[in-house]
Amino acid sequence: MPIGTDVTRVLADERTGSAPSDRPEPVPSGTRTAAWVLAGASVAVLAVLIAGPPVLRDPLGLAGSLTGMAAVGYGTFRVAIPADRAPWRLMCVAAVLFLAGLVTRAVVPGAAVSPPTTAALVPDAFVVPGYLVTASAFAGLLNRRRANRDDPAWVDAVLVGVASMFLAWTFLVEPSLDQTGLPVIRLANSFFPVIDVVLIVLVAQLALAGGVRAPALWLLILGAVSLFTGDFLYAVRDGGLAGVPLAYINALFTSAYLLFGAATLHPSMRTLTEPQPIVVQPLSKARTVLIGLVLLIPAIVMSVGPAGGLLGTVVRTVLCALLVLAVLFRVVRSNNSRVRAEDAIRRRATHDALTDLPNRELLTDTVAAWGDRAVAEGHEISLLFLDLDRFKLVNDHWGHGVGDELLCAVAGRLSAHVRGHDLVCRIGGDEFVVALAGPSNEVLAEAAAGRVLDLFARPFPLSVGDVVVSASIGVASAASSTEALELIRDADTAMYQAKATGRNRYARFDTEMRDEVRDRTTLEQALRGALERGELYATYQPIIDLKTGELDGFETLMRWQHPTLGAVSPLRFIPIAEETGLIVGAGAWLLREAAAQLAIWRAAGPPRLHISVNVSVRQLRDRQLVGIVRDVLAETGLPPEALWLEITESGVMEDLETALATLDALRALGVTLAVDDFGTGYSSLSYLNRLPVGIVKLDRSFVSDVGAHGANESIVRAVLAMARALDLRVVAEGVETAVQRDWLRDQGCDLVQGWLYGKPLPASDIAIG
Structure with a gap:
């Protein structure tokens, strides 16, 4: 089966079939x-x-x-x-x-x-x-x-x-x-x-x-x-x-x-x-x-x-x-x-069992040996640290056998396109390193990284067909004797920078990245235990019905107040929580906190209020999510439609089939599902029609210039028209001016939220009724 130019798109469009059984005939009884x-x-x-x-x-x-x-x-x-x-x-x-x-x-x-x-x-x-x-x-x-x-x-x-x-x-x-x-x-x-x-x-x-x-x-x-x-x-x-x-x-x-x-x-x-x-x-x-x-x-x-x-x-x-x-x-x-056994033992200790490439140990020894000669010969040691983008999707969709095929194919292609004295290593999982040594030249390593990226433009022929994957590359160099592990760490750091800036590219290491890694590590350690220490708290931003101007509900947003770091921006700690899995526990806490608060507000004020809670990618993959939502509804007595769960386009598309199974189960409970940040990802009518959602939240980047003949007005009109065709309601985020509000009302937008109506506040600062 030929595969398209991007694994993610393929996995989104194709369901996994079950292979015929290869089991032998059963043994006759007796x-x-x-x-x-x-x-x-x-x-x-x-x-x-x-x-x-x-x-x-x-x-x-x-x-x-x-x-x-x-x-x-x-x-x-x-x-x-x-x-x-x-x-x-x-x-x-x-x-x-x-x-x-x-x-x-x-x-x-x-x-x-x-x-x-x-x-x-x-x-x-x-x-x-x-x-x-x-x-x-x-x-x-x-x-x-x-x-x-x-x-x-x-x-x-x-x-x-x-x-x-x-x-x-x-x-x-x-x-x-x-x-x-x-x-x-x-x-x-x-x-x-x-x-x-x-x-x-x-x-x-x-x-x-x-x-x-x-x-x-x-x-x-x-x-x-x-x-x-x-x-x-x-x-x-x-x-x-x-x-x-x-x-x-x-x-x-x-x-x-x-x-x-x-x-x-x-x-x-x-x-x-x-x-x-x-x-x-x-x-x-x-x-x-x-x-x-x-x-x-x-x-x-x-x-x-x-x-x-x-x-x-x-x-x-x-x-x-x-x-x-x-x-x-x-x-x-x-x-x-x-003798052969001893040679085999030594090779197993220094080479990867799957691809037969040198492993991390041999890479470390080689870089150390090169470093001893680097000063005398005026050479520079460079490492290209490669990580395959979304490799997990290959394993999840086709199985680990096909994943191993892909790793071997990558190893073969890399080995065939490097110089004879360069070293190609697999140091774990889907991570490869290309080690280069030559005259000090900053352009040399970056040119090599560019050529490696070009290698991934061609599909890899596997047993399931042609598969195209991309790679993110971190580049680190040393012009003098250096610690091998330190150079590998620097290249690894640069690779994460390449992933953070969009994947399928390379990034060169600099000292600022090391500072960022140190800060990130400090932040991660501080985040562990933040929930237990009571440092996380919920804030609520109002969502307004444009036709009536009345309060329709709130979006719940997580905030973190650290005793020494102070108020930590969610743009900093939410990605860390997602990567480490801490978001699963924190997200469950936020869901319970928000639902309990809404029950209090509905008892004291307008009974039609809803509460909107963000659900992360990790939570979507967590099998316990549906049970948690069911328990929250039972504990608070809220009607299911009063609970909105917001999902992101990118989170759903990373594993569409798993996400659909979870979303269908949530929709069966009666809760309302919303697509957050619509327009920033795939924004495909074909996939949106498959999701059991009732709300589309238009990203603030499209709202910022509406009403002033901005370039995005036509896009917003198209989204509103599509939503009406699919019988979906639209919430416009980031509304900050009366001009934006009026223009959105004239175009038939249903709901808005933004600083024009109020910034996110703790529940104690919000008056209902």
């Missing part, structure tokens, strides 16, 4: 229970197949295997998220291959005898690919969880795998080759445990990859352990190394299938394909002992049990060499990982 039933069944089947009646072994083993395989299929296509089903589909393929191996072993003559014959190659043609596909499935799960490339877990897995191969060769393969003339079959059967070790290692890495330790993960691990144990015992039995009952082996295989099915059914299986935060642990004592045993055991075996022939010697030597190389690789990789 799968969690079914998973634990299968897990329990794996234990029960294991016990029955080992110690139960022989007549139950074959049917129970077949039923358990088929149940586990069916659960894998159901979980893959009903529980797994569609986009993450690839590894689980491989599990289904492996289950089909294992099933084919079971069937062929049962129906092909001689396929299940021990020692094996060539007929055993038929089921192995399905079982061996089944193991490989299972390993691929586990590797796919691990890849989706995105294990850290620096995680040494996979190197440790290689160590365990090579050591397992060494032991399998020494105790399973070599003895088997000595006892039979079918080395190919013996070799395949003896290496099944090694393949199982690889499966266990892959599953273990899923746990080492960090994140959620899900029940499905532990079920997978238990299934892999059961499969490994069964294959190991089968190899021992097949090699004639020990008499292991076949029932034990089949029981372990059946238990493994049931555990794999339980893992696939459990809802937590979805977490096994979700990216997880990486936690690379330091080398623990347990892992150190494991690595030591991996190296020590082969060495002991080589010493006490030398190989029987050339083939055995070669195989053992190669495997031992692989172990040594793996350990060496682990040491080198761990050292490199440590």
Whole structure:
């Protein structure tokens, strides 16, 4: 969606839509229970197949295997998220291959005898690919969880795998080759445990990859352990190394299938394909002992049990060499990982996580380093302190994701348009700093600020369309060694001056600004607690009906009398109260004070009087405002229409949708809403028609020259005509002469207020009746 030339205008005209839900399909009910039933069944089947009646072994083993395989299929296509089903589909393929191996072993003559014959190659043609596909499935799960490339877990897995191969060769393969003339079959059967070790290692890495330790993960691990144990015992039995009952082996295989099915059914299986935060642990004592045993055991075996022939010697030597190389690789990789980790930590400490720009700390260090050379080289250090105008509206309207997009786009554009030795930093929120160093030249920094402003004239292409925002820039320079924090503070001060004078511009710092900041800070500290100390008080200015000349009501105005500062102008303290949020409490107090005073006046004088109270931008955004107004009306017994609430154009337009929701709720209470200072802001008929207001207050700047053929008379006539068309009443502010009064009366203005009728006074100085 293309966006216009100003974010505020766009946000005023467009309502936020709701995005379609990206939530995955819900997990079918009962799968969690079914998973634990299968897990329990794996234990029960294991016990029955080992110690139960022989007549139950074959049917129970077949039923358990088929149940586990069916659960894998159901979980893959009903529980797994569609986009993450690839590894689980491989599990289904492996289950089909294992099933084919079971069937062929049962129906092909001689396929299940021990020692094996060539007929055993038929089921192995399905079982061996089944193991490989299972390993691929586990590797796919691990890849989706995105294990850290620096995680040494996979190197440790290689160590365990090579050591397992060494032991399998020494105790399973070599003895088997000595006892039979079918080395190919013996070799395949003896290496099944090694393949199982690889499966266990892959599953273990899923746990080492960090994140959620899900029940499905532990079920997978238990299934892999059961499969490994069964294959190991089968190899021992097949090699004639020990008499292991076949029932034990089949029981372990059946238990493994049931555990794999339980893992696939459990809802937590979805977490096994979700990216997880990486936690690379330091080398623990347990892992150190494991690595030591991996190296020590082969060495002991080589010493006490030398190989029987050339083939055995070669195989053992190669495997031992692989172990040594793996350990060496682990040491080198761990050292490199440590260096990279230290570099990453240092970068995180000096760079912004979102934009990867230098942060405040690196800016401070850089400015300090430049300052040491500034005097010697005759250079000047300049900072351009940027703050995006109305950035909050972007976050409020499109969300923080789009806000982050905008920040990254701003960072990229700034970085692409500065000199190579300049520094672009993000020091927090929507604040950026461009640091410059060069020959002392006041024009240089201001020219750079102008160029930066030009960069914001072009829209930023974001996922929601082209967005145009402006920036306010503060410029501060130092021609000699200076404190970095002081220079940043000065640039920040100048930036606020740029915002105060209209935004989308730059301002250069001078010492007067520092004095203003100091005075403002003093004023802010004094304002805190002023309400509690009773320093704030209300004044009332009369509003007159032009047709009758009678008193119609009062506008309530807040005043502040400080014991040492004296009478503080509202032009000074109201903006501070607004910025700090103190206006919310002070505004609520003023509302109650004014309503209570009006109740007293209506009881003693004309019952039709109204009271008008200003509502600030902060109050409009405060969810408690409607409740406060409702309570005030109930406490004072005032009719709702006697309470006028004045809002400013600019305050409404900063967040039109939020303001409309509050205004509609207030209008539903029956109070009268007025637009204050009309004509100084947007003054748009389209937006005015959307506001539930009944009063328009014409700003004093348009009234000052009416009646004397002033330039604003045509504007006032247009406003009055528009108000009549919308059935709104008009109050003219700042009426100070009879000429202004008479002209406004002739033009059909409804109400007036100004010093012609009286200045704002405390209630004690006003006589009613």
